[in-house]
Amino acid sequence: MxxxxxxxxxxxxxxxxxxxxxxxxxxxxxxxxxxxxxxxxxxxxxxxxxxxxxxxxxxxxxxxxxxxxxxxxxxxxxxxxxxxxxxxxxxxxxxxxxxxxxxxxxxxxxxxxxxxxxxxxxxxxxxxxxxxxxxxxxxxxxxxxxxxxxxxxxxxxxxxxxxxxxxxxxxxxxxxxxxxxxxxxxxxxxxxxxxxxxxxxxxxxxxxxxxxxxxxxxxxxxxxxxxxxxxxxxxxxxxxxxxxxxIGKSNFITGTVVSATGGGTSIDTAIGRITLPSPKQGAVVAGQSIECMVRPEKVRIVRPGATLDGEIHARGVVQQMAYHGASTEVILRLAGDVEFAILQSNRDMALVADIVSVGKEVDVAWPRAAMLLFINGRRWG
CATH class of the missing domain: 3.40.50.300 (P-loop containing nucleotide triphosphate hydrolases)
Known part of the structure; x- marks a missing residue:
């Protein structure tokens, strides 16, 4: 493998x-x-x-x-x-x-x-x-x-x-x-x-x-x-x-490989189908289980429709908010009952403060390159 x-x-x-x-x-x-x-x-x-x-x-x-x-x-x-x-x-x-x-x-x-x-x-x-x-x-x-x-x-x-x-x-x-x-x-x-x-x-x-x-x-x-x-x-x-x-906090989303080519790896997950760049080394097969990981600080809360090209988008309900001084941690519940953390600077939080509160549904996005893939507990690629 x-x-x-x-x-x-x-x-x-x-x-x-x-x-x-x-x-x-x-x-x-x-x-x-x-x-x-x-x-x-x-x-x-x-x-x-x-x-x-x-x-x-x-x-x-x-x-x-x-x-x-x-x-x-x-x-x-x-x-x-x-x-x-x-x-x-x-x-x-x-x-x-x-x-x-x-x-x-x-x-x-x-x-x-x-x-x-x-x-x-x-x-x-x-x-x-x-x-x-x-x-x-x-x-x-x-x-x-x-x-x-x-x-x-x-x-x-x-x-x-x-x-x-x-x-x-x-x-x-x-x-x-x-x-x-x-x-x-x-x-x-x-x-x-x-x-x-x-x-x-x-x-x-x-x-x-x-x-x-x-x-x-x-x-x-x-x-x-x-x-x-x-x-x-x-x-x-x-x-x-x-x-x-x-080491640090991580968000994991479990998925199943749909296809993997030189153009990218398509994965079905609870938040929908995502396509990520395929690592240069090795290959996976359709049907294989895979874990997708992204760090909370790589994720940002966005206004509806504000996702940039090349980003992955998800939507979830705010469960908790914790003030850390220079930043605020927001815990979401995504589709499929996936718990998902965001750590955003308070300067950036101020730009979306009117749409973020416990119980509200918010949109989040992160770069595709920020997501790592793991198979059988080890990083792929």
Missing amino acids: PICEPGRAEIDPISDLSLDGVTKQYNDTVAVREMSFEARPGEFVSFLGPSGCGKTTTLSMIAGFQSVSTGMIHIRGRRVDGLPPEKRNTGMVFQDYALFPHMSVGENVSFGLRMRHVPKDEIRRRVDAALALVRMSSFADRRPSQLSGGQKQRVALARALVIQPDVLLLDEPFGALDRQLREQMQFELRTLQQSVGITTVFVTHDQEEALLLSSRIAVMNQGAIEQIGVPTEIYEAPATIFVAKF
């Missing part, structure tokens, strides 16, 4: 981090399944997925906190899957910070250096530099109990960076912060990571966080990478229905 397959990542011999066929199994349960992946120097790569998908287990295997059942892990060309954590030269930041409550900020940051028997003068110099990097120099003598959540996170970052790791590992580090502070720390982390140039692997279940921070995103599902790519690729060209539904 000519469906877009999430490809196995090729292992780069000069990558800072590579996993080759890594599996983690607990008795009969496979938590991570034959994962192959590489992070290039200076990249910020996020493992994104729902709870239980294997992302934290993968990070733990990279750090050495969990063993690998099969497969290999290399950091800067050196095989490390048989080494203990302290021999891997990775820096780790946890969601709960894991700071020692009986130590001062300076002592927390210096802990890893002292365990490595670094000379005292060198420890002092590197701790001062690390605290300055995260703007915590004036807090060196305080205890963790005297710090805010954001300050604790900065100290945890300083402690991870002061050992000069080859790879920085972050396990949902902002999960305990409120939204405003989380957004501030996200910006600070990305700025810091880019200034230091350290290869970073970040675990999160927050799709917006991953899109904001990442050079590339690896979307995980049931212990495997479903798709890996740059944020725009993951969002605009999801390889599977799972990725399309997990």
